[in-house]
Amino acid sequence: MTMTARTLLAAADWPSAAAEALEAIPDAAVDAYWRALNYLSAAQLYLADNVRLEQPLHPDDLKAVPRGHWGVCPPVNFALAHLGPLIALSPPGSDVVIVHGAGHAGPSALAAAYLNNTLDLGSGTGWSMPNLRTLISQFPNTDLGGEITPLIPGIRYTGGQLGPALAVAQGMAFDAPHRLVVPLIGDGEMETPITAAAWTGRRALIGTGPHGAVLPIVLANGLKMGGASLLAGLDEKALCGYFTGLGYRPFVHDGRDEPGFRRMLAQVLSDLTPLDANAPQPVIVLTMPKGHTGPTCVGDRQIAGTPAVHKTPLTCPKDDDAEFAALTAWLTSYRPRELFTAQGHPTILVRQALPGSQPPAPALVGPRRWDRTGEDTGWRAVSAVIRQRAQDGGFRLFSPDELTSNKIDTGGEGTGTPPWTVEVLSEELCHGWLQGYTESGRDALLATYEAFAPINTSLLVQHLKHRRLAAAAGRRGQPSLNYLITSLGWRNTYTHQNPGLAAAMAETEEPSLHVYTPADAHRAAVVLDAMLASTDQLNLLISDKHHRHTFPTGPFSRELALGAAVWPHLTTCGSADPDLVLASAGDVAARELTAAARHITTGHPEVTIRYVHINDLTTLGPPTTWPHALSETDFADLFGRGLPVLIVTSTTPGIIRSLLAARGDADRFHITGYRDPGRPLHHAALLDHCSMSAPQLAARALALHKERRS
Structure with missing residues (x-):
């Protein structure tokens, strides 16, 4: 039994506990939950009325212009439906987090929030026919949007950043042995460098725990937005060989045999090991076709297996008889009156599989302020701030293999690198870990060369958008995003001169941004201390590691x-x-x-x-x-x-x-x-x-x- 098994479910026998959690819910309930998610996802795209199909579908029931994304919803919904019992039956103190890599699964996330009774559509949360009608008829809701953002309850990561989902999931699991994080990773994300780095980057985490577990689910549906994905060119043997070579144990399933998938999931859970374990980690590769359960073709026009499934497979069913017939068959295939009561409530069958809302994770120890009366002076004072913050836990230092070069002393000389420090030569991966770690309530610092920090410009801009929306949804008091930018170009070779990150961030006019330019190392240490104690900020500290001047400290408080x-x-x-x-x-x-x-x-x-x-x-x-x-x-x-x-x-x-x-x-x-x-x-x-x-x-x-x- 693994450490994660003990802490995650607090059970004496993790494999049997996981199996019991999954077997406690009838197959029919999980299937009904999946159908309910699929129905709501499709209905949001097309229906203006008759949201439960109590009457035969009529063209007047349809939106004039269908909008939204369908294709990725069915595999996402399949994963949500099968993880629901695990989330629902996990004991107090455990934490199961789902990270949606695909931003286009907005209808799915909204459907899940409604079914979990956490979605506020303007008149408060709760299951009701008016709320169900609002969810479906007003999609994309002007207040919530149509894609995955933290405006939707339960969302901890803005989908569509295209790449960081796995890295962010790993960051969430750091120092959290009670947590299981499940990133849903699409075909397109699999082609990004940060995802590629995250698969092998896990090796840098061995011995840095105790951590929680990460269970990646790859939605290998064969298509990106506009055509076949690179994964589509691999048969199952090659696909398994790919993940095996990365240090994972792949479990491949096409989603057609639901009871079989549940049995496989129980086996996967029994094989889970902590993120820091030196053992093959399980990965689920779900090869369900994109847009599965939707229309296959209309007349002689092929839909399934083509880019047409990405958005609205049927573009004008209100005016096209063939498309209307296809839409009618599609929506009625989910049997919505088995899924929702006349009052808009999920039926008892569906409710048996719902995950419900989880209690918040326990609060972590806050940062202790740096003791400025210590003996450390000059650039050593910056290292002293980092070491002292690390002593209290709930802190991580990430760096692209540059701590020694940046003259940051972590105190590990003679004993190896401290476990709270992780170095891997990828700015993007370090940012993904930083993002996941701070998003789950802990403080972190990314220390890097000035010239290479701009690599993360897009990731920072996207995450700032996430934070703005999270604040709008009432989630404030998040640990700040902290960057220590050093090894400045003034003392570096020509290829290592690029002070562009600060300017790029300033162009966003992000109100939480601070660009610190202290005059000496003592000031830099005090600023860093304040950064690590702050919340809801993006802090960039620009400071040269070669300090030979110290200026009077009298004006510094001002x-x-x-x-x-x-x-x-x-x-x-x-x-x-x-x-x-x-x-x-x-x-x-x-x-x-x-x-x-x-x-x-x-x-x-x-x-x-x-x-x-x-x-x-x-x-x-x-x-x-x-x-x-x-x-x-x-x-x-x-x-x-x-x-x-x-x-x-x-x-x-x-x-x-x-x-x-x-x-x-x-x-x-x-x-x-x-x-x-x-x-x-x-x-x-x-x-x-x-x-x-x-x-x-x-x-x-x-x-x-x-x-x-x-």
Whole structure:
């Protein structure tokens, strides 16, 4: 018996307990649940009335234009129907999570939420004929949409991200031995690099547990959106060989023999091992055809096995007699009056197989704040923050094989890598794990090279959309998404220079975004500590691992609170307006601009300056877009009114230009930052190319002063 078996079902004998959970429900009930899901999925696409087919179907009962996706719903529904008893009969403290990789199974997810009595369609949750009519006739509901999002109860992952479902499922199972996660993975997702990485990436998890279990179900239905999938070219022997080579034990089934599938599922559950076990893991390959149970053909037009099943297989049944006849046969084949009462309730037969709602997972230990009085200084302080947070559990550090290079000391020297650290050379996979881990209520950090972080741009944008919808559905207080971006391009080879992630994220105008650019390692450590204690934020911490400068900490509390602050030790104007303002954002920028400021104050004492450091770039944007932005008063106190301002940033200048332009005060700001040199340059030459060396910055500042005086 496996560790997962003991903790998941708290049973003395996991195989027999799983079998009992499945056998306790009659085959007829599971079949009825599957038919109910299929009927509701199809009815949402086509019906405007007569939602229980109490009367013979009439063209007036149909929507003028059918909309939605059908093809992936039947295999998804098949999986949901057979997992329902396992979810329903699992004991308190266990957690079974289904991750929908296919966003186009929206009708299925809505159908499941209605049957589970958790769907609010505007008049409260509950089974009723008015609610059943609303579900079907108003699809796609303008408030919920027609695809899988967290606006639908029970959804923990926005389908349609195309690829991360398996990785996210693995992240959810980390450090959760009570949890079974079942990702439903489509043919299209199987062709993505992040899914490919996740199959073999599990090997990096051996010995990092205890974890829960992941049971992948591959919906190998043979079709993508527009044609045959790559999996469709493999026969069963080749398909099994593929998964066996990846370290899995495949179970292949076409879905035609439901009792046989239930017996197979019991065997699969008995073979489950924790995610961290060094043993072959089971994977179910469901080869049910896409659109199964739908129309096969209309006249001489083939539907089954073609891309026509992806959306609405019948495009105009209201006006086409042949299509109307096909739709009538299709919907009546589910025998809906056996599935729903006249009051819109699932019948007793269906209700025997329903999973019901699960209690929330137990709360985890919150983060302990970093002890800033410790002996760690410089970049070692950043490592100290990470180690101290890890001590309390409920924390993971993910990195693409770069912790040593990034000078992050996890404290494992001589004893191996700590189990709370996972490295695998895939930014996308690390993000998928981060996403799953934080989505299940734990804190995590992804540490990577600045140049490679932009690989995850699309994944971050998509997950931010998920979080916005989750917040709209009332799910707030989620752990923040935290990125530590280091090994900056200023000290790296030409191919390792790409500070583009911050700018790409700023373009989304995501209110929860913070782009931190601390001036030194001590500040970086304090910022990282605050990031790990925050919720509902996307935090990007940009900090160079090569720290040789430390600046006075007096202004830092204000930098942390407001996002920017005046540095008095470099400011010569007192309370009066200066001749110009110098502002740095980032450690490399602060190193060069402070040297330039000293040159000005010693060599040109007649020029008065105010020195500002910007700790969070997004505070420069307008408060109407960024809730944590500088107020108009604070902005004027820092940058004056009508004064020339030279801003030096370790990022690209574009992010600051766009933020200031949105505030409507960009003309007087002169911004210097990274520019692609087009060829390899050593550190000093790159600074010169970007006009960011201290002598160049001093000359630029004096030129601005001269222009203002002339």
